[in-house]
Amino acid sequence: MKKRIYLDHAATTPMRPEAIAAVAEGMARWANPSSPHAEGRAARAALENARARIKASLGWTGELIFTSGASEALWIALNRAKVERRIVSAVEHDAVFRAAPGAEILPLLGRDADAAGEPDCDFLADYLAGPGKALVAIQAINSETGTGLIPYGRPPAIDLVRSNGGIFLSDCSQLAGEGTLPNADMIVVSAHKLGGPPGVGALLVRDLAMLEPVGGHEFGYRQGTENLPGILGFAAALEAGSVEDWPTSVEQRVDFKNAIWRAGEIVCPGVQCSHIYAIAMPHLSAAAQLIRFDAMGFAVSAGSACSSGTLKRSRALAAFGVDEDTASRTIRVSFGWNTTPEEIDAFGEAWLEVAHDAAKRA
Secondary structure (H helix, E strand, O other), rough: OOOEEEEEEEOOOOOOOOHHHHHHHHHHOOOOOOOOOOHHHHHHHOOOOOOOOHHHHHOOOEEEEEOOOHHHHHHHHHHHHHHHHEEEEEOOHHHHHHHOOOOOEEEEEOOOOOOOOOOOOHHHHHHOOOOOOOOEEEEEEOOOOOOOOOOOOOOOOHHHHHHHOEEEEEEEOOOOOOOOOOOOOOEEEEHHHHOOOOOOOOEEOHHHHHHHOOOOOOOOOEEEOOOOOHHHHHHHHHHHHHHOOOOOOOOHHHHHHHOOOOOOOOOOOOOOOOOOOEOOOOOOOOHHHHHHHHHOOOOOOOOOOOOOOOOOOHHHHHHHOOOOHHHHHHEEEEEEOOOEEEEEEEHHHHHHHHHHHHHHOO
């Protein structure tokens, strides 16, 4: 039987062997880290050691609150931050809109602008001029298009928020372990996006005084016993390697993108990372493409994992200015820590084959 090729790493990536081993180790530590006896103290020591290792791997000097994943981390940040207003970019993950349903929406610059895909700082300045302290949520990399919303260096949006006394939150689920984190006040990270186990993530906080405590665990900012096996797997995954250690190089992934341009379109508003691509195929719907590629042995998706099972137009693509027809023909291909050059080449050939066949039938 032909080996299937998995290219949906933006949804979740396979666990690294080191993370699997660390989770197994954690399973042998059955004690509650909050218990006062020797077993509990040993579990607490392992948890705090993992916390320090994760912070070191991410280059974070502030505080770290363990959560059940990115969605819970976003909920805590958006609902427990000591602010009166919430401003979120139009292309944030659905978890942001569920956690802050009344948030003000920040539009992006036009698709054809020099900085397309970046937040419109003129709009942001107007929003921040309003009454009340604001939390501004802008993701680092969009999970559907791979667009980088926060440029490296000193992003103007972060400086603008801070100069107005606000708090800057960035969902870095698609960046952590693959690039330098932005200089934000709060950052969200998910273990299963970087080779760790599902069910664990973290909220990085520059200063815990920014949050309203709720009592319970994690310094009083989260309720529920910590997932020690998952946390140990999280730390091991980060230490196992970074994007520089991937079997594929940036050049190889960009070559794939350029090959697709011969018969289709890479939907790339603004600056784009090299591990997530939104690809529009002429003459064939995204749903039909997914069926074809799945039958050919390729696992890809249409949009984020939270919305790919629906038939509605992608909210993120619409906010990026992608027209409805193009959006309906767009799939997402995403690479990870174990993707090989041969797998990328195989999918590129398959994509061109399907595209040429669709063009002949049109």
